[in-house]
Amino acid sequence: MSTRTRIAFLKGHGTENDFVIVPDPENTIDLPPAAVAALCDRRAGIGGDGLLHVVRSAAHPEARHLAAQAEWFMDYRNGDGSIAEMCGNGVRVFARYLQRAGHVTEGDIAVATRGGVKAVHIAEDGDVTVGMGRALLPESDVTVSVGERSWPARNVNMGNPHAVAFVEDLSHAGDLLSPPPFSPAAAYPDGVNVEFVIDRGPGHVAMRVHERGSGETRSCGTGACAVAVAAARRDGADPAATGTPATYIVDVPGGTLEITERPDGEVEMTGPAVIVAEGEIDSAWLETVSGA
Numbered sequence: 001m002s003t004r005t006r007i008a009f010l011k012g013h014g015t016e017n018d019f020v021i022v023p024d025p026e027n028t029i030d031l032p033p034a035a036v037a038a039l040c041d042r043r044a045g046i047g048g049d050g051l052l053h054v055v056r057s058a059a060h061p062e063a064r065h066l067a068a069q070a071e072w073f074m075d076y077r078n079g080d081g082s083i084a085e086m087c088g089n090g091v092r093v094f095a096r097y098l099q100r101a102g103h104v105t106e107g108d109i110a111v112a113t114r115g116g117v118k119a120v121h122i123a124e125d126g127d128v129t130v131g132m133g134r135a136l137l138p139e140s141d142v143t144v145s146v147g148e149r150s151w152p153a154r155n156v157n158m159g160n161p162h163a164v165a166f167v168e169d170l171s172h173a174g175d176l177l178s179p180p181p182f183s184p185a186a187a188y189p190d191g192v193n194v195e196f197v198i199d200r201g202p203g204h205v206a207m208r209v210h211e212r213g214s215g216e217t218r219s220c221g222t223g224a225c226a227v228a229v230a231a232a233r234r235d236g237a238d239p240a241a242t243g244t245p246a247t248y249i250v251d252v253p254g255g256t257l258e259i260t261e262r263p264d265g266e267v268e269m270t271g272p273a274v275i276v277a278e279g280e281i282d283s284a285w286l287e288t289v290s291g292a
Helices: 033-038 087-101 222-236 283-290
Strands: 004-014 019-023 049-054 073-079 105-113 116-122 128-134 143-148 150-156 163-168 193-201 205-213 244-250 255-261 264-269 272-284
Touching: 004 087, 004 244, 004 283, 019 033, 019 087, 033 049, 033 073, 033 283, 049 087, 073 087, 073 222, 087 105, 087 222, 087 264, 087 272, 105 128, 128 222, 143 163, 163 222, 193 222, 193 255, 222 244, 222 255, 222 264, 272 283
Parallel strands: 019 049, 073 105, 163 193, 205 244
Antiparallel strands: 004 019, 004 272, 049 073, 105 116, 116 128, 128 264, 143 150, 150 163, 193 205, 244 255, 255 264
């Protein structure tokens, strides 16, 4: 743990996927899993779905090799303290922090993550667009179930696995407290994020999601991307074949995202990113919860 006594933090969210932000350009703050979990605790800490540790790429051993491509590294942690490769909503909030702090301005920037360097665009209207990579569509028949109901689901991989089911009513998803059963089990050996989707109009859908390991969440960036790609294929649109981008508005419980699949296969996610507060962490408390 650093000997300094003032540890700044901010709190932000993207479509109500919320994060504790810890600026640490030179990577001097020790954040063991217990400390991250304590900071993300909604009753005993600041509260968040995850933590965004803001570090210069050159100062972090996992990102030094990316420093020539991206000055800043999103050292992302899940709310339980575990390390994750990427978080689409988190990247938007990360970019908004960099802008607020004066490190970047509107326009195109690059953000290093454990999932590679992500292209980000900060628009004048405040929305942030993130390149989320390509969708993979494994050819397999998958079924998901809730209670007595079951539906065919589209298998979509956005770097993590998704099963996208189109339903008549979002209430059919149930309480989403436990993982919806799926078959065959071999389709997702490590579990799956399950999206339930309804149509709201041409190019406009709404979804609820059970995120693997988390239950229902207010927003899932990769899930919204998976839903848009699945909806495009269902509607007969394949940008790689037609040369025309496919764009869908995806309503999540926490807001609205715009997803575009380009002819080159890149999936772009556009949505809001909001900083709501800033302050200081009590360093003595942080040392205590870190087990120091």
